[in-house]
Amino acid sequence: MLKKLGLCLLIFTMMISIIACEVGNPKPYPEEPNHDHTPEENQLSSVSLHYVKKSYLQSGDLSQGITTPVEKEINLDNRPIEEVILTELQKQPEDNTLVTVIDNFTFLGVTIKDNTAHVDIDSTNLHGGSLEETSGITQIVLSLIELNHIDKVQFLVNGNKQASLMGHFDTSKPLSKENIMLDQSKTIDTTTEMSQPSEPKQPTQPKQPTKPASTTEQKQNVTLYYINEKYVSTGDESLEKTVSVKKALNPGTKSIELALLNELRKHPSNGITTMSNLEILNANASNKIANVNISSKNLEGASLDERLIITQIVYTLTELSNVNSVQILVDGNKRETLMGHINIQNPLTRKDLTVTATENPIELFDINMYYMNKEYLETGNEKLPKMSTIRRTYSRGAYSIEAVILADLKKQPWNNSLVTTLEDIEIIDVETTNKLATVNIANKNLTGSSLQESAVIAQIILTLTQLPEVDQVQILVDGSKQETLMGHIEISNPLSPNTIH
Numbered sequence: 130m131l132k133k134l135g136l137c138l139l140i141f142t143m144m145i146s147i148i149a150c151e152v153g154n155p156k157p158y159p160e161e162p163n164h165d166h167t168p169e170e171n172q173l174s175s176v177s178l179h180y181v182k183k184s185y186l187q188s189g190d191l192s193q194g195i196t197t198p199v200e201k202e203i204n205l206d207n208r209p210i211e212e213v214i215l216t217e218l219q220k221q222p223e224d225n226t227l228v229t230v231i232d233n234f235t236f237l238g239v240t241i242k243d244n245t246a247h248v249d250i251d252s253t254n255l256h257g258g259s260l261e262e263t264s265g266i267t268q269i270v271l272s273l274i275e276l277n278h279i280d281k282v283q284f285l286v287n288g289n290k291q292a293s294l295m296g297h298f299d300t301s302k303p304l305s306k307e308n309i310m311l312d313q314s315k316t317i318d319t320t321t322e323m324s325q326p327s328e329p330k331q332p333t334q335p336k337q338p339t340k341p342a343s344t345t346e347q348k349q350n351v352t353l354y355y356i357n358e359k360y361v362s363t364g365d366e367s368l369e370k371t372v373s374v375k376k377a378l379n380p381g382t383k384s385i386e387l388a389l390l391n392e393l394r395k396h397p398s399n400g401i402t403t404m405s406n407l408e409i410l411n412a413n414a415s416n417k418i419a420n421v422n423i424s425s426k427n428l429e430g431a432s433l434d435e436r437l438i439i440t441q442i443v444y445t446l447t448e449l450s451n452v453n454s455v456q457i458l459v460d461g462n463k464r465e466t467l468m469g470h471i472n473i474q475n476p477l478t479r480k481d482l483t484v485t486a487t488e489n490p491i492e493l494f495d496i497n498m499y500y501m502n503k504e505y506l507e508t509g510n511e512k513l514p515k516m517s518t519i520r521r522t523y524s525r526g527a528y529s530i531e532a533v534i535l536a537d538l539k540k541q542p543w544n545n546s547l548v549t550t551l552e553d554i555e556i557i558d559v560e561t562t563n564k565l566a567t568v569n570i571a572n573k574n575l576t577g578s579s580l581q582e583s584a585v586i587a588q589i590i591l592t593l594t595q596l597p598e599v600d601q602v603q604i605l606v607d608g609s610k611q612e613t614l615m616g617h618i619e620i621s622n623p624l625s626p627n628t629i630h
Contacts, residue, residue, distance in 0.1 A: 198271070215239065248285065389446060418456055420456050432468075516588075534596075570606055570614070603624075
């Protein structure tokens with residue numbers, strides 16, 4: 130009993146001592162988070178996000194800068210601040226004069242080591258011209274180095290260092306603000322000089338303050354060729370096919386040939402461009418020949434599309450004093466054609482294109498593609514015109530021209546008042562024998578009203594029977610004759626333009 134009493138007194142004494150120590154030496158508040166390293170759920174942080182100026186994307190003019198910083202408060206939500214910044218950068222900004230160009234990027238992760246952010250990007254969607262690549266890199270680098278613990282950014286693709294993200298800008302080494310400024314222009318602007326105040330070289334170089342003017346001196350007066358929109362819409366051969374636009378262009382560190390082609394990809398104020406979907410891998414001139422390397426992506430279209438693209442490229446580049454002809458490559462190799470119609474194995478001059486267009490050595494021919502009047506389909510108003518046509522040029526080759534035409538007919542036309550009803554129709558194959566084109570359609574998505582069914586049939590019949598070798602069309606479903614396509618209109622026998630009116 131006495132032993133138990135003594136033990137209780139000892140425990141009581143120790144507790145009093147511990148409490149006294151806590152009162153005399155209070156510890157820091159235990160739930161105070163470390164804001165520098167451990168983000169708490171719902172923790173807010175103020176950051177500067179850099180977005181690309183639309184004016185830069187439209188003009189390529191570096192003199193006004195590429196990006197503008199936007200101050201924003203972000204919720205870390207228990208994630209590293211670097212990851213949250215990249216996620217926010219992929220959202221379009223509220224300011225309609227700014228834009229993000231990395232909205233299609235897939236970021237695999239961000240790690241920090243020795244004040245360098247290692248940004249890992251999936252190779253998917255990493256394609257584009259030098260303008261897109263430069264803009265995306267600038268957005269990421271300038272936004273991340275706003276953080277106190279990051280000085281540089283090392284880009285990785287699928288976990289590995291790459292020479293570039295899209296084939297234009299060196300990303301093999303970590304990039305700082307100074308790196309990207311110097312790579313965008315050989316001229317060191319005043320911003321770059323201010324970021325290095327510790328360098329004692331400026332007093333010994335009295336001409337250095339005039340260097341920003343050399344950015345203007347680097348600009349070259351060039352002539353860009355775009356396509357006459359009236360020619361495309363009317364097919365009137367009496368009209369000029371191209372319109373020229375004179376411009377002062379600064380190529381920066383890129384070749385003038387590559388800068389011109391990237392400029393041609395932008396939509397102009399006068400005329401239209403046929404090159405917006407092309408990916409130009411490289412371009413340079415040697416011995417009076419401009420070598421233009423184009424990615425095989427998006428190389429599809431009719432003969433007219435191909436001819437207009439080649440015309441834009443050749444006409445624009447041969448305006449340069451050092452270029453007489455243009456050799457077009459695809460993925461670095463010579464090919465017989467760009468899209469299956471016009472021979473590009475040898476360097477092309479303007480004269481070659483004139484001969485191709487006028488003498489038709491590869492048998493070019495025109496055809497009117499039939500599309501539905503969108504308002505008529507929506508309202509069913511019989512007073513409205515039901516259909517209209519868009520002229521396209523094709524050439525014959527070692528392929529079914531009927532299949533090529535129907536594949537193009539499935540695409541929505543550039544004229545917004547017209548529409549195709551074949552977009553969801555899967556065409557298995559087309560064969561023509563004895564003036565009869567047999568169109569085999571898969572039994573998928575074959576549902577709709579009688580108006581929709583008649584529209585699909587009309588587009589096919591009226592377009593294909595313009596070919597001299599086609600008088601009638603037999604429509605099959607999964608290789609067999611059917612009474613109807615969607616349950617309304619008889620298709621068991623061959624159809625001609627006369628039978629569908």
